[in-house]
Amino acid sequence: MFLALRELSFARARFALMGAVVALIAILMVLLSGLSVGLVNDGVSGLKKVPATSFAFADGVAHDAAFSRSVVDVDAVEAWREVDGVRDAAPYGNLLVNARSDAGVDIDLALFGVESDSFMAPEPTEGEPLGDAPTGVVVSETATDEGIEIGDTLTLAQVGTELTVVGVLEGQHTFGHVDVAYVPLRTWQEVKVGASPDDVAAGDLPERTYREVTAVAVRAADSADLAAADRAAGTESLALEESFGASPGYTAETSTLLLIQVFLYAIGALVVGAFFTVWTIQRSHELAVLRAMGAPTGYLLRDSLAQSLVLLVLATGVGVGIGVGAGALIGSTPMPFALDTGAITLAAVLLVVLGLAGSAVAALRVARIDPLTALGGHR
Amino acid sequence: MSSSAPETTTGEAGLLLEGVTLQLGDGDDTVRALDDVSLRVEPGELVAVVGPSGSGKSSLLAVAGGLTVPTSGTVRVGGHDLVEANRRTRARLRRELIGFVFQSGNLLPALTAADQLRLPTRFARRSSSASERPERDPHALLAEVGMDHKADRRPHQLSGGERQRIGIARALATHPRLLLVDEPTAALDRQRSQEVVALLVRETHEHKVATVMVTHDHDVLHHCDRVCEMVDGRLTPASPATPGRA
Numbered sequence: 001m002f003l004a005l006r007e008l009s010f011a012r013a014r015f016a017l018m019g020a021v022v023a024l025i026a027i028l029m030v031l032l033s034g035l036s037v038g039l040v041n042d043g044v045s046g047l048k049k050v051p052a053t054s055f056a057f058a059d060g061v062a063h064d065a066a067f068s069r070s071v072v073d074v075d076a077v078e079a080w081r082e083v084d085g086v087r088d089a090a091p092y093g094n095l096l097v098n099a100r101s102d103a104g105v106d107i108d109l110a111l112f113g114v115e116s117d118s119f120m121a122p123e124p125t126e127g128e129p130l131g132d133a134p135t136g137v138v139v140s141e142t143a144t145d146e147g148i149e150i151g152d153t154l155t156l157a158q159v160g161t162e163l164t165v166v167g168v169l170e171g172q173h174t175f176g177h178v179d180v181a182y183v184p185l186r187t188w189q190e191v192k193v194g195a196s197p198d199d200v201a202a203g204d205l206p207e208r209t210y211r212e213v214t215a216v217a218v219r220a221a222d223s224a225d226l227a228a229a230d231r232a233a234g235t236e237s238l239a240l241e242e243s244f245g246a247s248p249g250y251t252a253e254t255s256t257l258l259l260i261q262v263f264l265y266a267i268g269a270l271v272v273g274a275f276f277t278v279w280t281i282q283r284s285h286e287l288a289v290l291r292a293m294g295a296p297t298g299y300l301l302r303d304s305l306a307q308s309l310v311l312l313v314l315a316t317g318v319g320v321g322i323g324v325g326a327g328a329l330i331g332s333t334p335m336p337f338a339l340d341t342g343a344i345t346l347a348a349v350l351l352v353v354l355g356l357a358g359s360a361v362a363a364l365r366v367a368r369i370d371p372l373t374a375l376g377g378h379r
Numbered sequence: 380m381s382s383s384a385p386e387t388t389t390g391e392a393g394l395l396l397e398g399v400t401l402q403l404g405d406g407d408d409t410v411r412a413l414d415d416v417s418l419r420v421e422p423g424e425l426v427a428v429v430g431p432s433g434s435g436k437s438s439l440l441a442v443a444g445g446l447t448v449p450t451s452g453t454v455r456v457g458g459h460d461l462v463e464a465n466r467r468t469r470a471r472l473r474r475e476l477i478g479f480v481f482q483s484g485n486l487l488p489a490l491t492a493a494d495q496l497r498l499p500t501r502f503a504r505r506s507s508s509a510s511e512r513p514e515r516d517p518h519a520l521l522a523e524v525g526m527d528h529k530a531d532r533r534p535h536q537l538s539g540g541e542r543q544r545i546g547i548a549r550a551l552a553t554h555p556r557l558l559l560v561d562e563p564t565a566a567l568d569r570q571r572s573q574e575v576v577a578l579l580v581r582e583t584h585e586h587k588v589a590t591v592m593v594t595h596d597h598d599v600l601h602h603c604d605r606v607c608e609m610v611d612g613r614l615t616p617a618s619p620a621t622p623g624r625a
């Protein structure tokens with residue numbers, strides 16, 4: 001570190017330039033990570049908070065649109081309950097709708113239809129849980145940010161069904177970028193087939209209306225043979241995590257962001273590697289002199305790596321600091337953005353490690369420099 | 380003769396070359412840069428090597444300093460064999476036994492004069508046998524070469540002659556047995572050249588180090604204890620008094 005630190009301070013303008021590039025990459029990393037965590041939350045936080053381990057969809061349904069396309073008969077719920085290792089199974093309905101509150105607030109909702117006595121029933125921290133009343137609805141806390149309150153009446157577009165907000169769930173429950181609203185399963189089934197309150201009152205809905213759900217929500221032990229259960233029930237189950245990919249746009253969003261992040265890491269490693277390669281080449285005569293003086297190769301390698309480590313850690317630290325500051329500002333806007341300590345730490349560590357790998361390539365040149373070139377007469 | 384003789388044998392030459400030949404280049408295009416060169420330099424003796432360009436002077440320093448292994452012959456520094464040693468060992472022997480003074484000082488731009496002297500002692504500190512010898516105080520050494528008042532200057536704030544003085548002090552910082560000096564006055568005017576060579580001679584005598592100095596500058600030879608001439612890779616003694624005092 002003797003030489004490394006003195007060089008850092010002597011060539012500070014050059015290192016500051018390099019550090020600025022690394023810091024900018026770190027800022028971008030933090031913002032991208034915030035955006036991707038935000039998008040994931042926006043897309044599937046409602047699913048993440050569900051107490052199920054798997055969803056059993058209709059057999060053969062497209063995996064990227066299972067929540068909107070799957071239709072399963074309620075008999076499948078019984079079939080799943082019979083399976084060894086399955087602790088519980090409940091019908092589950094999923095439907096995206098538009099609604100307007102009596103206060104005039106327009107809101108998009110993901111209607112989750114559940115039986116109010118099943119394990120899937122929501123547990124609001126404010127107000128009442130879903131009771132027997134067919135018009136009750138429990139909404140995500142994020143809906144209250146839009147101006148929905150307990151006691152509001154929500155009128156669903158097209159069908160005209162009127163729901164009363166009875167409870168609010170703590171935290172963000174969203175699905176496909178809209179707020180989740182839990183309704184009783186029967187109400188969900190009526191909305192699903194497009195039955196207006198008048199149609200329901202007339203009582204002439206087709207019999208299958210009350211037999212169809214989106215999926216079976218399953219709570220199973222690790223030991224449960226899900227494949228066998230699928231065969232018995234005629235369904236296709238996806239683990240909760242896998243089912244995220246079935247929510248609208250989730251796969252496209254996350255893979256695009258992942259691709260950008262991978263590119264940024266590669267750019268970071270290459271830029272740092274290129275900088276230290278040029279820096280090493282510029283100093284090759286000095287390094288030859290050091291080697292002629294008998295400097296151990298290990299000493300020179302450690303010194304170069306320590307130098308890049310100091311630069312990378314400082315620059316990444318500054319970048320993450322600025323990124324988190326900027327992220328806090330963005331987080332207060334409606335943009336889907338959430339700073340996650342784990343994700344940011346991972347990004348920072350990866351940036352430093354990959355930068356170090358880049359500079360290690362440059363450091364290998366140090367080992368190859370011939371001390372003979374230090375003598376004036378040679379070359 | 381055993382190759383790993385203990386380092387402090389009295390009567391051991393600072394540098395001993397016997398029948399050293401160095402072939403350079405490959406295939407048909409080989410050059411005998413050194414042709415059966417023998418040279419013995421005692422501790423406290425400064426030997427100047429003169430000769431036309433391309434005669435093999437730098438090659439002599441490279442072989443004596445363990446930067447190149449000769450094609451044949453013996454190279455011993457303070458009793459240590461440089462020919463048999465591997466790369467690692469040669470690097471260790473260089474930092475423990477040999478000091479280099481390069482053409483224009485070749486100081487590190489990032490370091491102050493005092494730090495230039497501290498750096499080689501940091502390499503040497505890693506070696507076991509170096510710990511027996513006390514480190515030299517950088518400021519005392521700088522004072523010896525008349526540069527103590529500029530200990531905090533970096534190379535770009537120093538003149539060529541000042542850089543060369545610091546280069547000499549740096550080479551002496553690890554108590555070397557052998558000092559190898561490559562054209563120390565090439566970038567200096569007449570007055571500075573005289574001063575620098577006089578300094579080298581003084582340090583050589585004072586610290587009992589064996590010094591080999593390659594030079595083109597015939598005006599400085601009168602300072603030297605002995606002068607050798609290199610022609611086409613062959614080293615022959617020249618009389619010390621005649622060339623310089625002319």
Ligand SMILES: Nc1ncnc2c1ncn2[C@@H]1O[C@H](COP(=O)(O)OP(=O)(O)OP(=O)(O)O)[C@@H](O)[C@H]1O
Pocket residue numbers: 376377378403404410411412430431432433434435436437438439
């Ligand atoms: N790497 C090499 N490969 C082949 N031949 C070389 C190599 N290096 C030097 N030579 C040759 O070896 C001979 C001695 O070179 P050397 O550099 O020792 O000369 P010198 O006396 O130091 O010359 P100068 O006074 O110009 O510095 C020259 O003929 C040179 O062309």
Ligand SMILES: [Mg+2]
Pocket residue numbers: 376377378436437438
């Ligand atoms: Mg030369």
